[in-house]
Amino acid sequence: MVELLNSWMLESSGNFNMIVGLTMVLWVGSLVVQFFFSNKIGKPDERTNAIYLKIISCMFTTQLIMNAIFITFVDRDIEYFRQFFLLFQGVVFLVGAIYTIRLYRKDFK
Incomplete structure (x- = not known):
């Protein structure tokens, strides 16, 4: 699929x-959503630090998985490897934004 997208x-x-x-x-959309819901969660304290740690842990795990996918499926001689790398990083922030919304709805509603 990466070769197809590159061509x-x-x-x-x-x-x-x-x-x-x-x-x-x-x-930009993911960062705006994360910033908005992080402000709604509140300032850092004992309760919100645990929530922020869960979000960062989820994003880090996704980062490791996306880097493994990037290393495995993207060839060295691919023309636009930086664009693929940035696209995968965008997916990491999207997962973080979705998880932030999920935790906000679970804990605050």
């Missing part, structure tokens, strides 16, 4: 820009 990005600059734009929307 699709090589076809035109519009395809490349679409992936870059999607990655940036994923990053």
Whole structure:
């Protein structure tokens, strides 16, 4: 799939820009959601530190999995490896945002 996506990005600059734009929307959207719900959770104290630790632990685990996928499936000679790496990092922040929303709904509603 990575090879297919890489060849699709090589076809035109519009395809490349679409992936870059999607990655940036994923990053910015996830960071905004995480920031918003982190503010709703509250300032750091004993209770919220445990919640923040769970979120960071989930993101770290996802980071390890995504790096393993990146190392396993992306060849050395791939043209746009940085874009794939940033896309995988965007997925990590998306998982963190989803987990933040889940914990907020579970603990505060």
